[in-house]
Amino acid sequence: MPADTSEPAEPSRQRGTYAKGIARRQEILDRAIEVFAERGADRTSLRAIAREVGVTHAALTHYFGSLEELLVAVYEESTVPARQPSAPAEDATPVEMMIKSARINRAIPGLVQLYSTLVATALEEGHPAARTFATGRFTRLRARLADIVRHQQDEGRIRDDIDPDAVAALVVAASDGLQTQWLLDETAPQHEALALLDRLLRPAS
Amino acid sequence: MPADTSEPAEPSRQRGTYAKGIARRQEILDRAIEVFAERGADRTSLRAIAREVGVTHAALTHYFGSLEELLVAVYEESTVPARQPSAPAEDATPVEMMIKSARINRAIPGLVQLYSTLVATALEEGHPAARTFATGRFTRLRARLADIVRHQQDEGRIRDDIDPDAVAALVVAASDGLQTQWLLDETAPQHEALALLDRLLRPAS
Known part of the structure; x- marks a missing residue:
């Protein structure tokens, strides 16, 4: 190097x-x-x-x-921003941000498969580079989404009786997991499930 | 063979x-x-x-x-039932069932890593055995959880204004994704996020 x-x-x-x-x-x-x-x-x-x-x-x-x-x-x-067509809109909910980012990644051939391989590798012993990558990505993504959740709770756009860190972890997990289910089987209700989560996080109207 | x-x-x-x-x-x-x-x-x-x-x-x-x-x-x-200590209680919610099953799998050395590797392999081209396994697991698990959601909606234990198939896909994705985050970093709020999802699915009291 x-x-x-x-x-x-x-x-x-x-x-x-x-x-x-x-x-x-x-x-x-x-x-x-x-x-x-x-x-x-x-x-x-x-x-x-x-x-x-x-x-x-x-x-x-x-x-x-x-x-x-x-x-x-x-x-x-x-996945550097310069290679991505456009950043998500500022007022998108955390779920909407993950939907947009998943759509962008899916358009790059092999990228989602590479991501899964890196995460699976990170879980095995003796792969420090993959582990540093995966742990870092999850930590940064959760922190960023939790900040947005707090901000949108203040604005009354997300329920204020739920923990921002738990919401962030849940949204990341749902996005990753539903992407996998959908890639394996296009009848998996990826969009419906993400829309449902988005709705469950909003204040009762 | x-x-x-x-x-x-x-x-x-x-x-x-x-x-x-x-x-x-x-x-x-x-x-x-x-x-x-x-x-x-x-x-x-x-x-x-x-x-x-x-x-x-x-x-x-x-x-x-x-x-x-x-x-x-x-x-x-x-993961055959005979090797698992005990089946989840009949009246467990879908989220509680996934929590229990994740805990059982985590106790078997290497099993969660093997699962991640099989799913990552299934997403790549040219791996029919892994793909059949992963697609089959998700299809069966979603169908089983959706049935339980319908049943518990009838009993008034899960909100009746949400689609059972979307709930099932969401619960499976959340369980898989949070398990991964937690294995990489024990400070990830896996339990809090699953408890949050469980609560969001219950009828407003």
């Missing part, structure tokens, strides 16, 4: 400059995203990816460390 | 009788369950399992077809 320095490194015949290294890493990552979209992320190897991307196994290890870290980088690169 | 016949087959020097085959399959399966509990199910191979179980790769393929089919068999064998 390139050293974290703001000074440009001296050119080196082995690796080129730091800026070149960053560009090369990005180039490999962009190509890896295409490869995963075509092949899927399951039970592939760093060696097979290197072949398809057109780099050596050593180069891939140099830039990403392991297959697991490459998978995390592919997922994060695919 | 042994032929499906109720007539006992002629003894054969290759495989022994049908009954012997069944017993041998069960013996391998029991040992495989122990191996998975110790090692985890991720990115292992049929060959490595065969070595640990103490059978040949050919024998394992003969009885289970593929690693994927063996993983499904391990999961199903580990």
